[in-house]
Amino acid sequence: MNKESALLAYVTRLGDNALVLGQRMIELVAAYPELEEELANANLALDYIGQARMFYTYAAELEGQGRGEDDFAFLRDENEFRNLLLLEQPNGHFGDSITRLVLFEAFYLAQLEALARCEDARIAEIAARAEKEIRYHLRHNTQWLVRLGDGTDESHRRVQESVNELWRFSGEMFEADEIDTIVEKAYGGPKLEELQKRWLADIDAILINATLEKPQDTGMASGGKAGRHSEHLGYMIAEMQYLQRSHPGAAW
Amino acid sequence: MYTQGLDQKDKPAAAGQGTETPEQLEAFQARIDAEEKIEAKDWMPEAYRRTLIRQISQHAHSEIIGMQPEGNWLTRAPTLKRKAILLAKIQDEAGHGLYLYSAAETLGVSRDQMVADLLNGKAKYSSIFNYPALTWADIGTIGWLVDGAAIMNQIPLCRCSYGPYSRAMIRICKEESFHQRQGFDILVSLCNGTDKQKAMAQDALDRWWWPSLMMFGPSDKDSKHSAQSMAWKIKRFSNDELRQKFIDVTVPQAEFLGLKVPDDKLAFDESTGHYRHGEIDWQEFLDVLAGNGPCNRQRMAKRCKAHDDGAWVREAARAYATKHTAKHAA
Amino acid sequence: MSDQEWPLYEVFIRSKSGLSHRHAGSIHAADDQMALDAARDTYTRRSEGVSIWVVRSSQIVASDPAETAAFFDPAQDKIYRHPTFYDIPDGVENL
Numbered sequence: 001m002n003k004e005s006a007l008l009a010y011v012t013r014l015g016d017n018a019l020v021l022g023q024r025m026i027e028l029v030a031a032y033p034e035l036e037e038e039l040a041n042a043n044l045a046l047d048y049i050g051q052a053r054m055f056y057t058y059a060a061e062l063e064g065q066g067r068g069e070d071d072f073a074f075l076r077d078e079n080e081f082r083n084l085l086l087l088e089q090p091n092g093h094f095g096d097s098i099t100r101l102v103l104f105e106a107f108y109l110a111q112l113e114a115l116a117r118c119e120d121a122r123i124a125e126i127a128a129r130a131e132k133e134i135r136y137h138l139r140h141n142t143q144w145l146v147r148l149g150d151g152t153d154e155s156h157r158r159v160q161e162s163v164n165e166l167w168r169f170s171g172e173m174f175e176a177d178e179i180d181t182i183v184e185k186a187y188g189g190p191k192l193e194e195l196q197k198r199w200l201a202d203i204d205a206i207l208i209n210a211t212l213e214k215p216q217d218t219g220m221a222s223g224g225k226a227g228r229h230s231e232h233l234g235y236m237i238a239e240m241q242y243l244q245r246s247h248p249g250a251a252w
Numbered sequence: 253m254y255t256q257g258l259d260q261k262d263k264p265a266a267a268g269q270g271t272e273t274p275e276q277l278e279a280f281q282a283r284i285d286a287e288e289k290i291e292a293k294d295w296m297p298e299a300y301r302r303t304l305i306r307q308i309s310q311h312a313h314s315e316i317i318g319m320q321p322e323g324n325w326l327t328r329a330p331t332l333k334r335k336a337i338l339l340a341k342i343q344d345e346a347g348h349g350l351y352l353y354s355a356a357e358t359l360g361v362s363r364d365q366m367v368a369d370l371l372n373g374k375a376k377y378s379s380i381f382n383y384p385a386l387t388w389a390d391i392g393t394i395g396w397l398v399d400g401a402a403i404m405n406q407i408p409l410c411r412c413s414y415g416p417y418s419r420a421m422i423r424i425c426k427e428e429s430f431h432q433r434q435g436f437d438i439l440v441s442l443c444n445g446t447d448k449q450k451a452m453a454q455d456a457l458d459r460w461w462w463p464s465l466m467m468f469g470p471s472d473k474d475s476k477h478s479a480q481s482m483a484w485k486i487k488r489f490s491n492d493e494l495r496q497k498f499i500d501v502t503v504p505q506a507e508f509l510g511l512k513v514p515d516d517k518l519a520f521d522e523s524t525g526h527y528r529h530g531e532i533d534w535q536e537f538l539d540v541l542a543g544n545g546p547c548n549r550q551r552m553a554k555r556c557k558a559h560d561d562g563a564w565v566r567e568a569a570r571a572y573a574t575k576h577t578a579k580h581a582a
Numbered sequence: 583m584s585d586q587e588w589p590l591y592e593v594f595i596r597s598k599s600g601l602s603h604r605h606a607g608s609i610h611a612a613d614d615q616m617a618l619d620a621a622r623d624t625y626t627r628r629s630e631g632v633s634i635w636v637v638r639s640s641q642i643v644a645s646d647p648a649e650t651a652a653f654f655d656p657a658q659d660k661i662y663r664h665p666t667f668y669d670i671p672d673g674v675e676n677l
Binding site for chain 1: 316319320323326327328329330331332333334335336339340342343346347349350353388438441442444445446448449554555557558561562563564565566567568569571572575
């Protein structure tokens with residue numbers, strides 16, 4: 001794989017992560033536990049959709065075939081999506097949502113910080129913008145994880161289950177493949193083993209603060225980065241793409 | 253957005269009166285007549301307070317329930333730009349609900365109480381949200397007609413005599429100015445699009461036109477305490493005046509889109525400068541208000557479920573706060 | 583399970599450096615940090631602020647509307663506190 005193709009694949013993955021997570025979040029609109037949290041989550045989801053648009057727009061430019069952000073979002077099949085499995089898992093309860101966000105954002109923030117210093121100017125620019133957004137997200141969501149972990153017996157039990165259930169998807173974030181390696185070497189992109197060290201330290205501290213136990217690394221799952229998804233993604237993509245697919249070529 | 257003259261269902265406003273002296277009432281009316289704003293802790297007649305609580309909380313509930321028909325299309329919005337805009341709009345509705353609950357809280361009712369009244373069916377919300385959003389064109393039409401009707405209702409409320417309500421409405425009207433435009437913009441795209449898209453737009457107008465007219469509430473001759481609300485300057489124009497104004501501005505917009513308003517009696521009257529229109533089916537309005545619209549049960553079930561599902565989260569946050577405040581104090 | 587609402591907070595926003603914080607509205611939150619986040623997400627969605635204060639509504643001490651006259655009327659006849667009270671002779675400048 002040449003470095004240009006690796007960069008395109010890398011940027012597309014960033015877009016896919018943002019869109020798939022954003023889409024899961026907006027499924028919950030009008031169903032959050034309190035009105036204030038409804039507003040908070042709309043802000044977080046808007047950030048993700050905005051990031052997806054920026055990454056896809058850049059991916060389309062790198063590809064150079066006259067496609068745009070919506071072609072990437074609405075006209076690729078599910079096996080062309082390269083998002084992490086963690087992000088496509090169906091929504092459960094509020095504790096599941098918060099846990100997913102904390103596990104991912106503790107990684108994503110470190111990834112964005114590294115990308116903001118990389119040698120590709122466009123990625124660096126987008127990452128610098130997204131980094132500010134995710135820094136706020138992580139702060140907000142970490143507080144929630146601590147409240148739930150250290151709240152009532154029921155909330156502690158529920159959110160510990162969330163951590164136990166979602167933990168097995170966390171390893172995929174740090175599995176370096178050819179694309180990660182080329183972007184690291186050719187563009188000064190993030191070193192995944194370094195991100196993992198930092199992530200483990202950050203997550204350890206958060207879990208201790210939340211009085212939660214760190215699960216064992218057992219039955220770890222991966223495949224999303226290579227386009228091998230769970231069954232869940234297909235439904236999400238079908239729903240999301242339905243108008244574009246049923247009205248080929250129409251403008252909206 | 254979305255106040256509606258729902259007050260015909262309630263007891264007469266006089267029910268709350270008791271210990272108020274004619275002098276107090278007269279002094280209060282004099283303040284209103286002098287266009288003074290009434291603030292939260294000021295003396296006010298009990299009926300004024302109750303009328304406001306009812307109206308503001310209904311308005312807030314409408315914002316919250318109003319998130320559902322549009323939320324129904326968030327995951328299916330056809331472009332990322334449209335998805336982001338729609339999400340921002342729905343978020344505004346949550347925000348507007350929040351501002352309005354806050355305004356009502358200044359009158360001495362808790363948000364918990366208002367939410368309980370909504371969930372147990374005691375409080376009403378705008379009938380318009382009991383209609384289904386069936387196609388993407390409905391999202392455009394809701395923005396254009398429903399927000400359009402809402403704005404017509406709300407602009408006079410910025411001058412309402414009750415300060416906290418008036419301030420909330422000023423903020424809401426400012427934020428909402430993009431809502432109607434984004435709806436119209438969706439319809440412009442559809443009407444300039446394929447035959448299927450245009451048919452989708454016409455179908456949406458056919459279904460939303462009459463319910464939108466009903467948003468202004470019952471006809472003046474059937475609206476029971478409009479007069480008192482007008483005297484208190486809670487309300488500035490009658491239901492029929494606002495409805496007429498809405499029709500007059502909206503019909504030319506439909507013509508611009510190349511869509512046909514589904515009213516055979518609709519005609520411009522040169523002598524009055526207004527459009528004449530056909531009779532509104534008030535039985536349908538009453539049926540929807542009584543809980544028998546196409547989506548009443550669905551909307552309430554979703555709201556109740558969200559509230560119930562969130563109980564352990566709200567409780568956890570309270571427990572956490574109590575623990576940690578106790579620690580600080582120790 | 584008791585389901586009692588989160589406390590009410592008042593929100594004050596500084597719209598830009600150099601200006602005072604101004605009352606923007608209120609929100610409910612279980613704790614102070616949550617109140618700050620809720621204020622940010624509710625009242626600065628359109629870049630309305632660069633700084634936020636939140637305070638428990640129950641902590642605000644307010645004057646009583648029933649005493650408005652006693653509180654504020656006495657200031658009304660002190661018109662000599664305002665520069666317009668004074669006549670300046672013609673020809674005098676920089677005063």
